[in-house]
Amino acid sequence: MTKLYGSLEAGGTKFVCAVGDENFQVVEKTQFPTTTPYETIEKTVEFFKRYEDRLAGIAIGSFGPIDIDQNSQTYGFVTTTPKEHWSQVDLLGLIQKEFNIPFYFTTDVNSSAYGEALVRKNVKSLVYYTIGTGIGAGAIQDGKFVGGIGHTEAGHVYVPRHPRDYANEFTGVCPFHNGCLEGLAAGPSLEARTGIRGELIEQNSDVWDIQAFYIAQAAVQATLLYRPQVIVFGGGVMAQEHMLRRVREKFIALLNGYVPVPDVTEYIVTPGVPENGSATLGNFALAKQVSER
Structure with missing residues (x-):
């Protein structure tokens, strides 16, 4: 069975969720407004659950500031953001607990930078x-x-x-x-x-x-x-x-x-990945990387 990789570009305005194949080609992609943490994370989990049996890993590139220190008690949190309702939200933890696969967590701009470097x-x-x-x-x-x-x-x-x-x-x-x-x-x-x-x-x-x-x-x-x-x-x-x-x-x-x-x-x-897809491509590669560790 072909492995799939998940990408979440968690922006302050919208969340972009995608799954891609082993060649990092998009299988399905969707987006929705960033509203309350509960509503937005629930939609995210629902999207990836449809592919759960084939997902090898998911990478999250998030708006920030976020905690990326894996030794920190708040690793995976959105921290002091001015985005209403999102300060001190355990973004990674609330999604990760719904899946039994590895996750990569970084900033949305890091994901985009990685995607741009790939092309x-x-x-x-x-x-x-x-x-x-x-x-x-x-x-x-x-x-x-x-x-x-x-x-x-x-x-x-x-x-x-x-x-x-x-x-x-x-x-x-x-x-x-x-x-x-x-x-x-x-x-x-x-x-x-x-x-x-x-x-x-x-x-x-x-x-x-x-x-x-x-x-x-x-x-x-x-x-x-x-x-x-x-x-x-x-x-x-x-x-x-x-x-x-x-x-x-x-x-x-x-x-x-x-x-x-x-x-x-x-x-x-300006970006070399068309249709604002830099973060999605970068996340696919980071999800594959973490799945192979």
Whole structure:
């Protein structure tokens, strides 16, 4: 009987559940809104139960912060998230207890980074950012995730504010930090500045240059901290081609030739896995990995 692998991309807005075959081809995929923990986890379990007799493993890539320390009493928990009702929820434990198979637990951006590395030939160091409702990043060095006692939280680093934000005393929308990358550059910051939802803002609006200024800073940070072969920007904000151009231009100006990098059109890119499937592909591979241990 063909083995199947499970993927859960647990996002703050929606949960994406999928099962894939041994070639990591999707057998079935579904998604539903992230509501209360009880309702959302129940739907997740129901989906995977249909394949229980063939599942060899499941990987979960979750919104965070999460506890990934296997020696911790709260391993598998969503911890200090601003997502209502989800703080200190035992996400892994509540799903895992329903199955007798191994699980892999990491961040959603780590899952995406792993998937992106799989489809890029000879790439062993990569940083993946999602720029959407929130901002997070996963980094891979020599095929392994970067992290220690916990995962990185690249969306909550402090960044110099754009002159216009400084003049307007705009410090962002993050409930934890004034002036962090997520608060200043995630999707909700667009509406906070303009009163207009991001997808309705004209491409020639100056607000996109403000946004690109911050995202380019993220690319500079990734370059200097990790020296990756590729930086991938995913998420709704970066789905527009004009944003990629703006970010590349501002990155070149901010880095100012300090260290060598590849051609910027090959260095700063959008996802290589179609249809936002990076995390699903990465999870299939991580589920196979944990099933073979």
